[in-house]
Amino acid sequence: xxxxxxxxxxxIAILLGSLSHTAAVASVDLSSGIRYVSDTGSLSDxxxxxxxxxxxxxxxxxxxxxxxxxxxxxxxxIATGASSSGATVRCYPxxxxxxxxxxxxxxxxxxxxxxxxxxxxxxxxFYGGAITPLAAMPTASxxxxxxxxxxxxxxxxxxxxxKRTFTMQLNGDLTxxxxxxxxxxxxxxxxxLTYYGNHTLKLSPDGKHLSGAGYNLTRKC
Amino acid sequence: xxxxxRCRVALLAAGLIAAFGSLSTRAPAAxxxxxxxxxxxxxxxxxxxxxxxxxxxxxxxxxxxxLGVDTGEWLAFGAPDSANGSTAAAAIHCYPLxxxxxxxxxxxxxxxxxxxxxAALCTKLTAAFDSxxx
Numbered sequence: 001x002x003x004x005x006x007x008x009x010x011x012i013a014i015l016l017g018s019l020s021h022t023a024a025v026a027s028v029d030l031s032s033g034i035r036y037v038s039d040t041g042s043l044s045d046x047x048x049x050x051x052x053x054x055x056x057x058x059x060x061x062x063x064x065x066x067x068x069x070x071x072x073x074x075x076x077x078i079a080t081g082a083s084s085s086g087a088t089v090r091c092y093p094x095x096x097x098x099x100x101x102x103x104x105x106x107x108x109x110x111x112x113x114x115x116x117x118x119x120x121x122x123x124x125x126f127y128g129g130a131i132t133p134l135a136a137m138p139t140a141s142x143x144x145x146x147x148x149x150x151x152x153x154x155x156x157x158x159x160x161x162x163k164r165t166f167t168m169q170l171n172g173d174l175t176x177x178x179x180x181x182x183x184x185x186x187x188x189x190x191x192x193l194t195y196y197g198n199h200t201l202k203l204s205p206d207g208k209h210l211s212g213a214g215y216n217l218t219r220k221c
Numbered sequence: 222x223x224x225x226x227r228c229r230v231a232l233l234a235a236g237l238i239a240a241f242g243s244l245s246t247r248a249p250a251a252x253x254x255x256x257x258x259x260x261x262x263x264x265x266x267x268x269x270x271x272x273x274x275x276x277x278x279x280x281x282x283x284x285x286x287x288l289g290v291d292t293g294e295w296l297a298f299g300a301p302d303s304a305n306g307s308t309a310a311a312a313i314h315c316y317p318l319x320x321x322x323x324x325x326x327x328x329x330x331x332x333x334x335x336x337x338x339x340a341a342l343c344t345k346l347t348a349a350f351d352s353x354x355x
Contacts, residue, residue: 028307072256107331
């Protein structure tokens, strides 16, 4: 019977922990179908315009093989440090002129704009047309130094146990002095801490103290 | 503390560690995109390309659709999972040439959770296309 109770505790702990994992709702968005036929110009003309159009929105366009007319570039969400957008522009020679196609992919919601919006702007940059401003890509915030009170980045020490410390990082990760990991999110002065369960804490007006759910932490400067 | 209580605490701690340990091992999801092969298939009409493109996309992904009527541009997405939307997508384009056709493959995947990289996805599609084109 006691063993059964213990196993139940084990199972409940697993369940609670699993529930605290936030599911990342994300997906790939692909846009295809924009094409343009030019009655004039060579493959190299198309390639030059393809590279320029791509690099207006994505850095470092490269040709898949020299002279192929297939151009490709990827964009990075600097805040997450991962690629979140990409596009390929393919040029094909015709008897007179060339045909060019545009395919774009983005990862949502990490990317602030959709694949079609990206492709439309690259295409319009290529052959002319209305350019719609794309939502700005998040930029990396400089890591605060000293006691920045606008977020939780930095080191914290427990008021109850000075050996218990927490390091909170810009990407929302936290690690305690034993190496146990968790996460933090701040909304106004309300802090949601995922660390052995989910806890709601309050950040003091001066930004130096966190308290709630049995935790009392002070920011180390 | 009794031996039974210590056992319970140990099991609870083990459960918490098992549940939260993975928090520190999550890799950030990234978009992966691949410009697959483009090739000319001689002595075949573009309708054969369209047929193979649809078959290949439905074999590897699902619900292949042609963008517009007789455009030769095919698109499909992977089955969405419960936590995410589709994490893989691909386009196959067929262009008619004189007594031949040109086919191109473009793939995108969100890795993780997609088990296939974009390059692997394009390789699968190319193989499926070739087997359907025979």
